[in-house]
Amino acid sequence: MKPLVDPFGRAITYLRVSVTDRCDLRCIYCMKERMRFLPRDELLTLEELDRIAAAFVARGVRRLRFTGGEPLVRRGFIDLLHAVSRHLRNGALDEMLVTTNGVQLQAFAEPLARAGIKRINVSLDSLDHATFARISRRDRLNEVLAGIDAAKAAGLKVKINTVALKHDNAHEITDLIQWAHARGFDMTLIETMPMGEIDADRTSQFHSLAKVREDLSAFWTLTDLPDRTGGPARYVRVEETGGRLGFITPLTHNFCEGCSRVRLTCTGKLYLCLGQEANADLRTPLRECADDGPLQAAIEAAIMRRPKGHDFRIERLARPASERHMSVTGG
Numbered sequence: 001m002k003p004l005v006d007p008f009g010r011a012i013t014y015l016r017v018s019v020t021d022r023c024d025l026r027c028i029y030c031m032k033e034r035m036r037f038l039p040r041d042e043l044l045t046l047e048e049l050d051r052i053a054a055a056f057v058a059r060g061v062r063r064l065r066f067t068g069g070e071p072l073v074r075r076g077f078i079d080l081l082h083a084v085s086r087h088l089r090n091g092a093l094d095e096m097l098v099t100t101n102g103v104q105l106q107a108f109a110e111p112l113a114r115a116g117i118k119r120i121n122v123s124l125d126s127l128d129h130a131t132f133a134r135i136s137r138r139d140r141l142n143e144v145l146a147g148i149d150a151a152k153a154a155g156l157k158v159k160i161n162t163v164a165l166k167h168d169n170a171h172e173i174t175d176l177i178q179w180a181h182a183r184g185f186d187m188t189l190i191e192t193m194p195m196g197e198i199d200a201d202r203t204s205q206f207h208s209l210a211k212v213r214e215d216l217s218a219f220w221t222l223t224d225l226p227d228r229t230g231g232p233a234r235y236v237r238v239e240e241t242g243g244r245l246g247f248i249t250p251l252t253h254n255f256c257e258g259c260s261r262v263r264l265t266c267t268g269k270l271y272l273c274l275g276q277e278a279n280a281d282l283r284t285p286l287r288e289c290a291d292d293g294p295l296q297a298a299i300e301a302a303i304m305r306r307p308k309g310h311d312f313r314i315e316r317l318a319r320p321a322s323e324r325h326m327s328v329t330g331g
C-alpha cells in the first residue's frame with residue numbers, strides 16, 4: 001500500500017495511540033482533581049485499536065507509542081501489545097513503545113518486556129515525596145521508584161520524562177538529571193503545554209527550558225547531539241554525567257518541519273498535530289465496515305488535511321490553546 005505523505009512532503013512514520021483517558025494520578029498540569037472520564041462505550045475496543053494500528057502499519061508507520069491517560073490502567077493492554085507485536089515479528093514495524101507514569105510498573109515490567117517492548121518512557125517530576133504528591137495529587141512515589149527498578153531488572157531501556165514547573169520542581173531539575181544519568185537513563189525535560197482545562201494557573205507554572213539550559217550550562221558542558229526523533233525533542237550530552245538530556249520546547253522552538261507523527265485518541269479521533277484542532281473521526285468508518293477500505297480512505301483524507309505547524313503561543317498559556325487534555329490525545 002502507498003505510504004502516507006502529507007501535503008508538505010512529510011512521511012507519517014510514527015503513531016501515538018492513547019488507549020485510555022483514565023489515570024491513577026492527577027498531575028496538576030494535565031488533569032483536574034475531579035475528572036469526568038469518557039463513557040466506556042465511546043472507547044475503542046482492544047480489537048479496534050489493533051485494527052487501526054494495523055491500518056497505519058500497512059501505510060508505512062514504523063513506530064507505535066502507546067500512551068494515555070495511563071496505559072497500564074487499561075484492562076487487556078498487555079494482550080493488545082502481544083497482538084500488535086506480530087508486526088514486529090514480520091518486520092513491518094521497527095518498534096513499539098510505552099509511556100507510563102510508572103505507578104503499576106512493578107507488576108507490569110516483565111509482561112511488557114515479554115510482549116515485545118524494549119524501551120519505555122516513565123514520567124517522574126520529583127524525587128521528593130511531598131513534591132511528588134503535590135504535583136501528582138497522589139502519594140505514590142515509592143511505587144514509581146520500585147516500578148523503575150523493576151523495568152531496569154526486566155531489561156527495559158528507561159527514559160525519564162520530567163515536566164518543568166516553576167514553583168514545584170524547578171530547583172530539583174539538576175538532581176533529577178543526575179539521578180537519571182547515574183542509573184543509565186536518558187532524561188527529557190518538557191515545558192508545560194496549554195492543553196485542556198486544569199485547576200491550576202499555567203502561566204505561573206511555566207518554566208522556560210531555554211533558561212534551564214542556560215542555568216545548567218553554568219556548571220555543565222552540554223554538547224548538542226544530532227539525534228532527532230521526528231518530534232519536538234532536541235538532545236544534548238551532559239559531558240560530566242555522560243548521559244543524554246532532551247528538551248521538549250513546543251512554545252519556544254518550532255519543531256514542525258520534520259514532524260513525522262500523528263496521534264490517535266482512545267475514542268478513535270486522529271489528531272494531525274499536537275497543537276492544532278485538525279482531526280478526523282476514524283471510529284465511524286471503522287465501525288461501519290468490516291473491510292478496511294473506508295478506514296484507509298478516512299486516514300488518507302485526514303493526512304491530506306495535515307496543517308503545516310502548531311499554534312501554541314506563550315501569551316495564550318493562561319487559556320488552553322486546545323480544549324482536549326493531553327490525557328485524551330496522548331502525550
Ligand code: SAM
Nearest residue numbers: 030068069070099100101123161192193326331
Ligand atoms: N500517564 C502517562 C505518563 O504520565 O507518562 C502517559 C500519558 S501523559 C499525558 C504523557 C506525557 O505528557 C507525560 O510525560 C506528561 O508529563 C506529559 N504532559 C501531560 N500534560 C502535559 C501538559 N499540559 N504539558 C506538557 N506535558 C504534559
Ligand code: SF4
Nearest residue numbers: 023025027030069101
Ligand atoms: Fe496521568 Fe500522565 Fe496525565 Fe499525570 S501526566 S495525570 S500520569 S495521564
